[in-house]
Each structure stands twice: as structure tokens, then as C-alpha cells.
Amino acid sequence: xxxxxxxxxxxxxxxxxxxxxxxxxxxxxxxxxxxxxxxxxxxxxxxxxxxxxxxxxxxxxxxxxxxxxxxxxxxxxxxxxxxxxxxxxxxxxxxxxxxxxxxxxxxxxxxxxxxxxxxxxxxxxxxxxxxxxxxxxxxxxxxxxxxxxxxxxxxxxxxxxxxxxxxxxxxxxxxxxxxxxxxxxxxxxxxxxxxxxxxxxxxxxxxxxxxxxxxxxxxxxxxxxxxxxxxxxxxxxxxxxxxxxxxxxxxxxxxxxxxxxxxxxxxxxxxxxxxxxxxxxxxxxxxxxxxxxxxxxxxxxxxxxxxxxxxxxxxxxxxxxxxxxxxxxxxxxxxxxxxxxxxxxxxxxxxxxxxxxxxxxxxxxxxxxxxxxxxxxxxxxxxxxxxxxxxxxxxxxxxxxxxxxxxxxxxxxxxxxxxxxxxx
Amino acid sequence: xxxxxxxxxxxxxxxxxxxxxxxxxxxxxxxxxxxxxxxxxxxxxxxxxxxxxxxxxxxxxxxxxxxxxxxxxxxxxxxxxxxxxxxxxxxxxxxxxxxxxxxxxxxxxxxxxxxxxxxxxxxxxxxxxxxxxxxxxxxxxxxxxxxxxxxxxxxxxxxxxxxxxxxxxxxxxxxxxxxxxxxxxxxxxxxxxxxxxxxxxxxxxxxxxxxxxxxxxxxxxxxxxxxxxxxxxxxxxxxxxxxxxxxxxxxxxxxxxxxxxxxxxxxxxxxxxxxxxxxxxxxxxxxxxxxxxxxxxxxxxxxxxxxxxxxxxxxxxxxxxxxxxxxxxxxxxxxxxxxxxxxxxxxxxxxxxxxxxxxxxxxxxxxx
Numbered sequence: 001x002x003x004x005x006x007x008x009x010x011x012x013x014x015x016x017x018x019x020x021x022x023x024x025x026x027x028x029x030x031x032x033x034x035x036x037x038x039x040x041x042x043x044x045x046x047x048x049x050x051x052x053x054x055x056x057x058x059x060x061x062x063x064x065x066x067x068x069x070x071x072x073x074x075x076x077x078x079x080x081x082x083x084x085x086x087x088x089x090x091x092x093x094x095x096x097x098x099x100x101x102x103x104x105x106x107x108x109x110x111x112x113x114x115x116x117x118x119x120x121x122x123x124x125x126x127x128x129x130x131x132x133x134x135x136x137x138x139x140x141x142x143x144x145x146x147x148x149x150x151x152x153x154x155x156x157x158x159x160x161x162x163x164x165x166x167x168x169x170x171x172x173x174x175x176x177x178x179x180x181x182x183x184x185x186x187x188x189x190x191x192x193x194x195x196x197x198x199x200x201x202x203x204x205x206x207x208x209x210x211x212x213x214x215x216x217x218x219x220x221x222x223x224x225x226x227x228x229x230x231x232x233x234x235x236x237x238x239x240x241x242x243x244x245x246x247x248x249x250x251x252x253x254x255x256x257x258x259x260x261x262x263x264x265x266x267x268x269x270x271x272x273x274x275x276x277x278x279x280x281x282x283x284x285x286x287x288x289x290x291x292x293x294x295x296x297x298x299x300x301x302x303x304x305x306x307x308x309x310x311x312x313x314x315x316x317x318x319x320x321x322x323x324x325x326x327x328x329x330x331x332x333x334x335x336x337x338x339x340x341x342x343x344x345x346x347x348x349x350x351x352x353x354x355x356x357x358x359x360x361x362x363x364x365x366x367x368x369x370x371x372x373x374x375x376x377x378x379x380x381x382x383x384x385x386x387x388x389x390x391x392x393x394x395x396x397x398x399x400x401x402x403x404x405x406x407x408x409x410x411x412x413x414x415x416x417x418x419x420x421x422x423x424x
Numbered sequence: 425x426x427x428x429x430x431x432x433x434x435x436x437x438x439x440x441x442x443x444x445x446x447x448x449x450x451x452x453x454x455x456x457x458x459x460x461x462x463x464x465x466x467x468x469x470x471x472x473x474x475x476x477x478x479x480x481x482x483x484x485x486x487x488x489x490x491x492x493x494x495x496x497x498x499x500x501x502x503x504x505x506x507x508x509x510x511x512x513x514x515x516x517x518x519x520x521x522x523x524x525x526x527x528x529x530x531x532x533x534x535x536x537x538x539x540x541x542x543x544x545x546x547x548x549x550x551x552x553x554x555x556x557x558x559x560x561x562x563x564x565x566x567x568x569x570x571x572x573x574x575x576x577x578x579x580x581x582x583x584x585x586x587x588x589x590x591x592x593x594x595x596x597x598x599x600x601x602x603x604x605x606x607x608x609x610x611x612x613x614x615x616x617x618x619x620x621x622x623x624x625x626x627x628x629x630x631x632x633x634x635x636x637x638x639x640x641x642x643x644x645x646x647x648x649x650x651x652x653x654x655x656x657x658x659x660x661x662x663x664x665x666x667x668x669x670x671x672x673x674x675x676x677x678x679x680x681x682x683x684x685x686x687x688x689x690x691x692x693x694x695x696x697x698x699x700x701x702x703x704x705x706x707x708x709x710x711x712x713x714x715x716x717x718x719x720x721x722x723x724x725x726x727x728x729x730x731x732x733x734x735x736x737x738x739x740x741x742x743x744x745x746x747x748x749x750x751x752x753x754x755x756x757x758x759x760x761x762x763x764x765x766x767x768x769x770x771x772x773x774x775x776x777x778x779x780x781x782x783x784x785x786x787x788x789x790x791x792x
Contacts, residue, residue, distance in 0.1 A: 092751030096490060096742050134545040134714075138520045141545060141714050142748035149752060157546055157714050161517070161554075164526065164540040175557045182550035342527040366490060369520040369744070373488050377528045380486070 011405035013294030014077065015235040018267075018274045021259045022239045026121070028256070029074065032066070032246055033122045039064035045128040045195055048147065050100075050140045052133025052160050052337065054330040056207035056249030061191050061199055066124050067246045072100035074121045075107065076290035076398040084110070085399055093146065099367045099398035101143035108150040128153055129194055131187075135160035136338040137370040156190045158183055162338035168347050169317060172335035180331035205323040207249035208330070212321035217257035218244060222316035224264045225309060226355055229273025231264050234284045234307035235296040241313045273306070280305035280419055281356055285348060285378075286312060286363035287371045287397040298409065299361075303416040309355040311347050312371075341374030345381050352388055359419040360390040361412075365397040389422055391415035425634040426611060433614035433661065436621035437501075440471050441509045443622070449570070452510040452535075454498075455518040455657075455710075456685040457543050459559060459700045461586050463514065464624065465578035466566045471510065472620035473498050474659035474681075477773035486528060490742045492521035493771035494657050499525060502533045512537025512569070514562070519712045519745055537569050546714050547705050556701035563697065579696035589624045590686040592631040597683065599638055600675045601730055604645040606638050609653060609674025610665040616682055617659065645673055649790050652727050654678040654753070655738030655769075656710065656746055663769065666776060667736060670783040676730040678723050679738075684708045687722070711745035720756050727762055734763045734790045736783070741770045763790060 017023070036046045039062075046064045058065040075081040081099065084106030089095050091109060093102055107124075110116070116123045130153060132144035141157055148155045160180060163172050188199050221240075225232050232240075240260055243253040266272075282299065284307045289295060299305040319336075321329040339347075348360060360382060364372045379390040391411060395403035432439050444450050449468040453460065460470040475497030483500035501507055512535040517523045523540075530538050542558050544551035567574050593616055599606040607615075615634060619627035649672040657680045658664065664674055677683050688707040691699045708722045727735065735757055739746045750766055757764045765786040767779060 092754065094747040094750070097744060097747055101748075132714075138712055138744045139748065142711070142745060145714070145716060145752070146748055149755075159545045159548075159551060159714075161542050161544070164517075164542070175554060179544075179550055179554040182553075183548070186548075340524060340527050364488060369488075369490060369524065373491055373520065373524045374528065376486050376488060377531065381531070 012292035012400065012403070013297075015238070015293035016297045017236045017239060019232060019236050019240070019260065019263050021256070021263050022236050024256070024259075025239045025242050028252070029070065029242060029246070030121045033124050036064040036066050037122070037125050040125045046125050047129040047131050048124075048127035049131045050133055050143070051245070052135035052140060052334060053131045053158060054334065055247065056211050056326070056330065057187070057191070057199075057204060059249040060203040060207045061195055061197065063129070063191060063195060065246075066127065068104045068124070069100050070242065070246055071107075071120070071124055072103045072398055073288075073290040075103045076400070077293075078120050079291065079400075080117060080120060081291065081398045082400055097367060098137075098139040098143065099396055101139050101146065102367075103398050105143070105146055105150070108147055112150050127151060129191075130155040131158065132156070133158045133160050135162070135334060137368075154190070154194065156187060158187060160334050160338075162335050164340060165342060166336055166339065168339075168343060168350070170336075171319065171332055176335045177328060177331040180335055181327045184327045201326075204326045208321045208326040209323040210251055210254050211248045212323070212329075214244060214248060214253040214257045215315065215318040215321065217254070217261045218315055219318055220261050221257070221264050224261070224268050227268045228281075228356065229271065229275075229278040230281060230306045230308040231267035231272060231274070233274040233296065233300075234310040234312075235293055237310055237313070238288045238293060241315075244315060245313070275300050275304060275306060277304050278306050279303075280358045280416070280423065281308040282306065282419075283308070283348060283351055283355065283357045283360045284310035284312060284363070285344065285360060286375065287365040287368055288312065289363060289365070289395050289403060290398055291400045292403060295408070298412065299416070302413070305359075305416060305419070307361070308357065309351050311344055311351065314347060341377050344374065345378045348378065348382060349386060352382075352386060357388065358423050359415065360388055361415070362390060362392045363397075364392050364394045366394060366402050367396050367399060371397075387422070389415065389418045425630050425637050426615065429615045429618040429630055429634060430611075432618040432622055436474070436618070437506055437509070440469065440621050443469055444509050449511040450509060451537070452507060452513040454513075454515050454522045456680055457516040457518050457704060458514050458541060459562075459704055461579060461582040461690070461696075461700060462559065462563055462566060462574065464582040464585065465574045466570045468511065468566070468570065469623060470620075473507065473513070474617070474620070474657070475771060476501060477660060477662075477771075479772075486532065491525075492519070492740055492742055493769075494659070494740055495521045495525050497771050499529060502529065507533070510535060512539070514539045514541060516541045517543045518710070519743075521742075537565075539565050544705060545712065547709075552701050552705045555705050556698060559697050559701055576696050579700075580692070583690045583692060583696055583699065585624050585628070587689045587692065588628050589619060589631070590689050592628055592635065593619070593686040596631060596635055596638070597676070599635070600673075603650070603731070604643045604647040605673050605675050606641070606643050606645075608645060609651075609668055609677065610661050612674075613658065613664050613677070613679075613682060614661045616685065617661070648673055649787055650675045650731055650733045652676045652678065652723065652730065652732040652735045653682075653738060654723060654735060656680045656740050656743060658682070658738055660771070660773065662773065663738070666779060667783055670780060670787055672783075672787055674736075676726045676732060678708075678719065678726060680710055683722075683726070684710060711749045716749060716752070720753065723753075723757075724760060727760070732762065734765065734786065736786070737764055737766045739766060739768050741768055
């Protein structure tokens with residue numbers, strides 16, 4: 001809907017957010033990476049890790065953690081991801097592999113040749129340690145096996161499992177917790193050997209206490225978001241979740257969630273919605289298209305539809321972390337993260353009721369089996385069970401080559417027709 | 425006997441239906457990570473779920489593009505009723521594609537019995553302990569299903585039968601060490617695959633006779649370029665035939681449906697369930713298990729023992745574990761002086777022309 005005179009059509013864009021606090025997040029990411037560069041200067045260790053490694057432990061031991069799934073999203077937002085993926089592909093990594101892995105493998109390839117792109121939130125320094133987790137998907141270990149081919153450094157693998165069919169309000173059974181906890185001494189030993197420092201348990205307890213505070217504040221935000229009009233949309237969630245995913249265990253994360261909670265509470269009190277005229281409330285499922293988060297605003301601008309809630313990165317019913325049982329607490333949280341399609345469907349069903357949802361949009365991020373495999377099945381069940389219309393958008397979380405703007409927008413428009421119709 | 429094995433492989437689902445009519449329950453399983461011995465000890469026939477070259481007509485409506493085409497094919501067969509004879513399924517947490525079909529299979533196929541076995545990604549001691557707790561769970565679930573206990577004596581007996589099967593398959597495979605090998609790659613594969621849809625007792629008998637038969641026949645093969653075939657589940661023997669038709673002998677394999685299935689035996693001196701946990705965790709791993717060195721060592725050893733000239737890596741399209749391994753495996757083999765050809769398989773049986781060309785070029789390069 002641009003005129004001929006305005007030049008090339010911008011098919012991807014950053015998102016427009018509602019919360020002032022969201023604007024602080026990019027700065028926080030840059031600070032995390034600055035801390036990592038500083039750690040290197042000071043002779044402290046930098047660890048690259050995926051989701052599923054207890055950050056709290058690393059913070060307690062002054063290891064600078066770099067959560068590289070987040071970094072991959074930065075490369076996508078900065079339009080650097082496709083080039084990086086192509087570099088990984090030239091090294092033999094199939095184009096069908098996880099684009100988080102491909103973009104960071106590409107970054108590693110360039111880095112060992114002395115090329116660091118500081119436009120990517122300042123860039124991340126080379127790791128001294130790699131710590132992989134097996135939770136949720138196969139690539140999390142394989143990707144790190146690939147990375148040690150670029151860096152001659154130690155790799156520690158943490159094997160994390162979730163019981164199949166675990167309900168969203170259930171806790172993993174004791175033997176799952178035991179298995180996770182049984183690996184902690186080896187991880188601690190590994191970190192102690194690498195850092196030359198002993199773990200001080202009171203520091204871990206403090207980190208776990210911080211994790212609990214942040215998780216509880218974040219939970220309050222989930223409750224507040226049930227309000228109509230929606231005070232905070234999914235486009236804000238994709239930014240606001242950054243401290244939980246990157247900084248859990250720190251006071252900085254607690255302070256941030258305090259701010260977010262206060263801002264959302266104020267918006268609820270003032271009945272301040274994401275858009276003035278909220279007609280439709282949608283649920284988002286799956287990974288974000290990090291290179292085009294503006295897509296979520298398209299629903300607002302063209303259809304007065306707001307993403308009131310999402311299943312992605314859901315932390316609406318966290319466990320209580322007990323600082324007196326730090327490893328067990330971490331186990332109980334990490335061992336419930338990997339859910340299959342049935343858990344996703346149950347969560348969707350609950351959220352549809354709790355947040356008064358009119359329609360579901362699932363993003364089939366092509367290179368992510370974990371987040372996308374099961375969506376066709378879920379769509380089927382949601383239609384059967386609840387009669388809720390579901391749209392599946394196909395692209396990728398980082399690899400922009402899989403995104404077709406005209407196609408996606410057309411499908412969104414058709415879907416919103418269905419939503420309008422079913423709401424009448 | 426070889427012919428009987430081939431027939432069983434070709435008409436495998438039919439064969440199991442016949443068994444069921446005569447003898448009872450059949451339990452489907454995926455991969456080579458499910459301790460079949462426990463199923464066998466429960467008096468149930470374990471049947472490995474395999475795909476076919478039939479065009480996919482039903483599964484596409486339910487599965488995303490990047491789901492493994494082998495799993496897609498298996499599911500498609502199930503949707504068409506081809507696996508209705510199964511009393512149930514046991515599904516391991518092997519890879520993402522297999523793991524995530526579990527709720528979908530349950531919903532659309534509605535097996536009477538359905539069990540998910542979690543599988544550690546490492547072989548540390550507490551992993552064996554965790555896996556043992558999974559096996560205790562599986563045993564209890566099966567006991568409830570068959571309404572009788574599975575004793576340690578039953579398990580010990582099943583382990584003996586399965587160990588004999590493994591030993592016989594290793595013996596059969598060893599007949600390919602010579603030049604020319606006494607058995608082709610295609611023959612070896614269907615001999616191994618046939619055993620996954622018949623009782624191991626029956627398979628053992630056939631293998632014993634086949635080994636004698638093969639030892640006493642004149643080799644139909646010429647001495648020519650020797651290939652090691654690495655990969656995942658090749659359930660389509662024609663793929664191996666196609667490779668051999670280009671003028672090579674596939675003398676060894678590192679496949680999920682081949683050597684990785686039977687290379688390691690269970691320790692009969694240990695308490696049975698613990699012995700099973702130990703064996704299945706510590707066996708030659710597929711790339712979904714860390715660390716990869718054990719499998720790379722297995723490949724190197726096979727290449728040496730079978731005097732291999734080159735390696736062909738079969739990767740299933742979208743297969744994360746094998747595709748991440750590929751650049752690393754290529755480098756390791758280069759260091760060992762072994763050229764590697766990667767062939768991607770979409771499990772459709774199509775694109776054979778392209779495959780032929782690539783294999784021929786590889787063979788030429790090897791000097792064959």
C-alpha cells in the first residue's frame with residue numbers, strides 16, 4: 001500500500017512497541033555483550049551457550065554467559081543473518097539446519113579470521129568455554145559440536161530431559177530432577193577448573209533467589225495481560241523476555257521486571273490498550289520472525305487485531321525457586337521446558353479461554369522442528385475442540401530467504417476475514 | 425535361505441500379519457534404541473516400523489515440510505492402515521523427528537498400547553541409571569498390558585536369543601571382508617532387515633543356514649572398489665543396489681538399520697535390566713548421541729577391517745544429527761585418507777538418475 005513514488009516497498013520492519021520499558025532492552029543486550037568483552041580483558045571466562053543451561057550458576061561464578069540464540073536474533077534484526085548463514089552453508093552445513101546455528105556458525109567462521117561485526121549489538125567475543133544442553137531439540141548439542149571445530153576450547157554437555165506428556169501445571173517426576181541434579185557436580189567441577197575459582201554456594205543461592213523474584217514479577221505481568229484491552233502485546237513480549245532468557249539470576253533482571261510489571265499495571269489501571277480500537281484478540285504460537293517483528297503490527301494496523309498472548313517463551317506458571325535447594329530448583333524448572341505438541345495444544349486451549357482469544361496465528365519457522373513440528377496437528381485439534389480459527393504462516397525465525405511478504409499478508413488478510421466471520 | 429530373507433524383507437508387513445494370526449501380539453518400535461528384549465520377554469513380537477517407496481498421500485496434511493521423510497513414510501503407511509496389525513508402539517526419544525511423531529501417531533492411529541521411552545544423549549553413569557528407571561517403567565507398562573509378570577529369567581532368555589542374533593549377523597557381515605566379498609551390500613541389508621519383522625528365533629535359524637549357504641557358494645561378485653556405507657535408516661534395499669550397480673561392492677555399513685543395530689551385545693553376566701540399560705546406552709551411537717567419537721572410531725575400524733576404498737554417507741533430507749556431522753565426518757575421513765561422497769535421500773526413490781551420476785563420478789575418482 002505504498003505509492004509508486006515512494007520507492008522500493010519495505011517488506012520487513014522492526015516492531016512498534018507499546019511499553020516504554022521495552023526500549024531499554026537493546027541497551028541491556030549491548031551491556032551483556034560489553035560485559036563479555038570486558039571479561040575477556042580481565043581474564044575472566046566467556047561461555048557461549050544455548051537455552052537450557054542454568055545462567056544462575058554462571059553468574060554466581062563470574063563466568064560471562066553469552067546466550068547465542070539471542071545473538072542469532074540480533075543478526076536477523078540487523079539484516080546480517082543471511083550472509084552468515086551462507087558462510088556456514090559454504091562450510092558444509094545444510095540450508096535445512098536451524099538458522100540460529102547457521103548464523104552463529106557463520107559468525108564463528110568470520111571471527112576466527114579476525115572479522116567481527118560490531119554493528120551486531122557490539123558483537124560477541126570468542127568463547128573460552130562452550131556449554132551445550134540437550135533440552136528441547138537435537139541441534140542444541142550438534143550445533144555446539146560444530147562450534148568446537150572453530151574454537152579449540154572445552155565443551156561441556158548437559159543432558160536435560162522432560163517427561164513426555166507433562167501437563168503445564170505439573171512438575172517433572174523426581175527421577176528427571178535427580179538426573180539433572182546428578183550432572184551438577186561435574187558442571188561445577190568443570191567451571192571451577194576453567195575459572196580457577198571455587199563456587200561459593202551463597203552466591204548461587206542469591207542468584208536463585210533473584211531468579212525467583214524475577215520469575216514471580218514476570219508471572220504478575222502474565223496475569224495483568226489478561227485485561228481487556230490488552231495492555232501489552234506479543235511484540236513487547238519478544239523484547240521483554242530478554243532478561244529472563246539472558247540474565248536470570250541477576251539483580252538487573254529483577255529490577256527490569258519490576259519496571260515492566262509497574263508499567264503494565266499502570267496501563268491496566270488506565271485501561272490503556274496496545275491500540276485504541278481493539279477489535280480482535282489473537283494468540284501467537286511459535287518462534288518470532290526476528291527479521292520482521294513489524295509483522296505483528298500489521299495485524300493491528302490493517303485489522304485492529306492485537307496479539308494479547310503467546311505460547312512462545314511462556315512463563316505464566318513458573319515454579320518457585322528455593323534458594324536453599326538451588327540445584328533442585330533449577331532442575332525442576334529446566335526439566336519442564338521441553339513440551340511436545342499435546343502440551344502446546346493444552347496451553348493454547350487454556351490461554352484462549354483465559355485471554356479471550358478470537359484466533360490463533362502459528363509461525364512455522366521452517367528450520368525449527370522443535371517449535372514448528374506439530375502445528376498442523378495442533379491446528380486440527382484446536383478446530384475440533386474449540387472451533388478457533390488458526391492461521392499457519394510459513395517462514396523462518398532468522399533466515400529471511402524463506403519469507404514472502406505478499407504471500408504472508410494475503411494469507412493474514414484471508415484469515416482475518418475468517419476471524420471476523422466467526423466472531424459475529 | 426537368502427531368498428527367504430529377501431522375501432520376508434519385501435513382504436514384511438504381510439509376514440507379520442500372518443504371525444499375528446498364528447501367535448498373537450506384535451509391537452511396533454522405531455529405531456535401534458528400544459530394548460526389544462523386554463518386549464520379547466513379554467511374549468510379544470517386536471516389529472521395527474519401516475517406511476516404503478509408496479507415494480505419500482495422507483501424511484502431508486499432518487506433517488510439516490521439514491519432518492524426516494522416513495518418519496513421514498512410516499506415518500503415511502500407518503494412516504493407510506498398513507500398521508493396523510500392530511498391538512501398539514514403543515517410541516524412543518531418539519531424534520526430534522521420531523520423538524515428535526508420538527502425540528500425532530497416538531491421535532490419528534490410536535494404538536491400543538503406546539509407550540515413550542526417554543533416552544539420554546550421553547553415556548555418563550547417571551545416564552545409565554536414568555535410562556534404567558525408564559526401562560523399569562516400560563517393563564511395568566508391558567506387564568500391565570499382557571497381564572502377567574515379565575520375570576528376570578524371561579529377560580535373561582530373551583537377551584540370550586538376541587545376543588545370538590547379533591552374533592550371527594556379525595558373522596554374516598564378516599563374509600564381506602574378503603575380496604571379492606561373498607555377500608553383496610544389498611543382500612546383507614535385507615538379511616538384517618528381514619529379522620526386524622520375524623521372531624529372532626526364526627531369524628537365527630535362517631541366518632545359520634544362510635551363513636553356510638553363502639560360505640559354500642561361489643561369489644557372484646567381482647573384486648572391485650570397496651565402499652563403506654554410512655547413514656541412518658536405509659529401509660530401501662534398492663538404494664544399496666543402485667550404488668552397487670555403479671560397479672562397486674558395499675562391503676560394510678554404519679547404518680541404523682545395519683551394523684549399529686547389532687554390533688554390540690548385552691552382558692549376560694549382569695542383572696538383565698541393568699545389562700540392557702548398559703548396552704543400549706553404550707552401544708555404537710547414532711549422531712543424536714554425544715560424543716560422536718565412538719561412532720567415528722567405529723567407522724574408522726570398519727574402514728580398516730573391511731579394506732574400504734571410499735565412504736558414502738547417506739543423509740536423509742532434513743536429518744539434523746547426520747547433517748551436522750557431515751562436515752566433521754568429511755574432515756575426519758580426509759585425515760584418514762578416505763574420500764567421502766554425501767548422498768541426500770528424500771525417501772521417494774526418485775532422482776535415481778542424479779544419484780547414479782554422482783556415484784559414478786565418485787567411483788571414477790576412486791580409480792574404480
